[in-house]
Ligand code: NDP
């Protein structure tokens with residue numbers, strides 16, 4: 001019964017949003033859990049909550065012209081998807097990457113609605129970005145692009161309306177240029193962006209939050225099974241913001257991390273990445289903006305061109321690069337090699353077929369909207385600090401982050417327990433849905 005309802009629903013989604021494959025996948029993954037729940041709770045069905053929640057409240061698309069270092073005109077496309085504001089201002093990152101298109105940003109905005117709801121904080125869901133590629137651009141070019149991007153975006157955002165942050169290709173440097181231009185255009189200093197520098201309104205622990213939070217979440221999943229990180233071998237993909245702080249926290253908790261990657265290849269360090277080697281990665285990636293291959297050259301470990309880490313034996317895997325990086329055969333290999341936990345630092349890094357493999361094997365699968373919610377959660381804490389004009393200590397923010405990840409795990413247990421197994425994907429989807437759906441019911445036809 002639910003299956004045919006789902007097929008019918010997905011047919012309409014595909015017809016109405018042609019060519020948006022990632023958005024279709026994200027909706028399918030959520031409705032697989034939510035349709036059976038709605039069948040048992042007809043108030044949501046009657047109010048057509050599902051039909052409304054998949055439709056963005058607003059989509060903004062705009063031209064971003066800028067001058068490169070050779071004084072040539074460049075033109076990119078900018079976007080902001082304002083998906084759902086039933087429980088708070090739109091909140092979600094900006095992605096700058098050549099693959100960015102409407103379907104990818106709609107998938108990310110859709111996921112963000114459920115993720116933000118799970119954080120326990122009052123934040124709606126949004127996402128934005130551009131097909132601009134910061135790779136190989138000078139600081140001056142990145143600044144010119146950011147200023148032009150904000151020159152249109154500023155009229156659509158605000159500290160109580162929509163609060164963007166970083167994502168792939170948008171880190172501290174980009175947030176700085178974007179914030180500078182917003183301040184100049186609006187003549188006001190407010191918490192309109194998160195991920196800001198520490199001496200101009202940023203929060204301690206925000207750079208670390210997504211990685212730390214993901215490790216805290218997997219720690220809870222392991223604890224529930226009577227396990228810990230001590231002595232566990234872990235593989236991590238990517239080498240950007242999320243990957244870096246995932247590795248840092250894993251090292252602190254006694255795990256051995258053996259991989260990192262970027263869009264060119266994979267390093268496999270059998271000795272394990274220690275704090276000193278990680279400091280090298282941070283300098284390589286955040287300051288020199290180089291390739292991960294240099295790590296293999298410096299430390300004499302293995303390097304594989306264009307490879308992902310999923311063929312390497314591990315107890316826990318942390319996909320922290322991009323969507324659809326774990327396919328069905330990768331999931332099978334991970335399970336075959338004895339992997340017992342997956343923490344999704346990235347958004348939707350496992351395909352629907354891959355997720356099925358993890359569920360069938362009954363391993364601890366922590367879906368992105370739960371496992372990587374620590375980043376946006378600390379963004380929410382940054383907004384609170386900005387509103388109150390205070391700065392909390394590292395310890396205070398880290399403690400709050402820890403509590404939030406624990407609370408998300410509890411919500412997953414509440415809605416996802418199936419006998420002695422926990423279906424975290426189902427738990428996160430229903431847990432995230434209920435709060436937003438109830439707010440939509442309370443607020444009438446909006
Ligand atoms: P960064 O830009 O800091 O790092 C991204 C990393 O992933 C880089 O190592 C990059 O390699 C690699 N990568 C990106 N796209 C591809 C691709 N198409 N193929 C191969 N490698 C790729 O981004 P973040 O660390 O911030 O984001 C990583 C993931 O985490 C994304 O899915 C993001 O949506 C998600 N996320 C981020 C949060 C945050 O707070 N930053 C919060 C929650 C989720 P290269 O440098 O070669 O491009």
Ligand code: 2IT
Pocket residue numbers: 091092093094112115163164165166167194347372373375376377379
């Ligand atoms: O995917 C995500 O949750 C983010 N990129 C962080 C969003 C935010 O507003 O901090």
